[in-house]
């Protein structure tokens with residue numbers, strides 16, 4: 001399923017409540033579908049998805065929109081979600097920063113008990129296999145800033161640490 005990602009404030013805890021609030025404020029009519037048409041997306045359905053957060057996992061009802069033009073549905077994802085991964089983007093970025101600076105992962109594991117050593121190893125493996133060269137090739141420095149996320153979408157048409165090629169569009173709220 002193609003995806004549309006919207007920016008979120010990573011300082012806020014991950015919750016259904018904050019997801020719903022943002023969805024209610026999103027201007028669906030301003031969004032562009034992966035088929036290139038704008039103003040063709042309407043809310044279609046919801047599905048459940050887990051995101052690791054703090055001590056456990058949060059289940060989120062993720063909104064799907066359907067395009068009147070191409071009939072495809074798109075998941076509407078907050079920017080803390082890395083498609084096909086349960087670990088939130090800020091946590092993955094923290095693990096990778098530790099890896100790059102040869103620092104200990106103990107603080108991460110302490111603050112986020114849902115992230116264990118296996119989880120950390122698989123994040124680093126995915127990073128080295130799929131993202132290290134990408135990041136180097138365009139000279140990005142990894143962070144959780146809106147700029148970094150925008151750059152990943154503009155250079156690679158996907159969320160940072162997203163592995164599969166499924167279309168993912170960053171929706172920038174007009175300011």
Ligand SMILES: [Zn+2]
Pocket residue numbers: 033034035036037040067068069070071072
């Ligand atoms: Zn479409």
